[in-house]
Amino acid sequence: MAVQKASNIVWHEGSVSKKDRERFLGQKGVVVWFTGLSGSGKSTVAREVEARLLKLGCLSYVLDGDNIRFGLNNNLGFSPEDRAENIRRVSHVARLFADAGIITLTAFISPYRADREAARALLGPGEFIEIYVRCSLEECEKRDAKGLYKKARAGEIKEFTGISAPYEEPLSPELVLETERETPQESAEKVIRFLADRGIISKGVCRH
Ligand SMILES: Nc1ncnc2c1ncn2[C@@H]1O[C@H](COP(=O)(O)OS(=O)(=O)O)[C@@H](OP(=O)(O)O)[C@H]1O
């Protein structure tokens, strides 16, 4: 866990608040945190939700594991410590996006409960929505879109989630998607309905 290294730093508040930005956009700034095994469908569903939100006039943005690891987190691997740091950085980025009023969709395996709970603790009540993208290891392995499970079984990838590294299931997620039984469209619809029911998108339609 990174500690505060800099001293003599002062937090500044602007005159425009998160509430002002939310009013401007006609939506709430939240973090929608998708978690699940590799290949469970996190990215697919997050992208589908993003596209649907755009059609409804809502601003959202997807932070995706693979993509973030090319840039901001390109110095991190897959040890428990590196995954914790990956999730710590991403959760702070997600909080900034949510503070900007954006519906922030994150798609990271985030296999450790403690890391996800630390991410939740950064947000206010109702602002962190944990979505368990549930899919059995067998099915993920069958999909193996990137061929990673095959490599992990062959011992070519160490510390692979579900094979040689743990995945701790969420204990009380806000929503569970069953991607073995649902289509990506059905899963995305469940997420949109949840956001509408919670008033995050007002009556399903945003300002723009
Ligand atoms: N060892 C190991 N374990 C798990 N996943 C691996 C590994 N090595 C590479 N990959 C690829 O990296 C993607 C997961 O990155 P994340 O940042 O989401 O992982 S984590 O949250 O820090 O655990 C994951 O992407 P998704 O399939 O989209 O989940 C894989 O493509």
Ligand SMILES: Nc1ncnc2c1ncn2[C@@H]1O[C@H](COP(=O)(O)OP(=O)(O)O)[C@@H](O)[C@H]1O
């Ligand atoms: N209901 C579903 N939801 C999401 N993905 C699904 C579903 N059914 C099948 N798939 C397929 O499973 C794969 C999931 O890959 P991806 O979204 O990259 O997963 P992850 O981001 O969790 O690694 C895709 O090839 C997708 O087409």
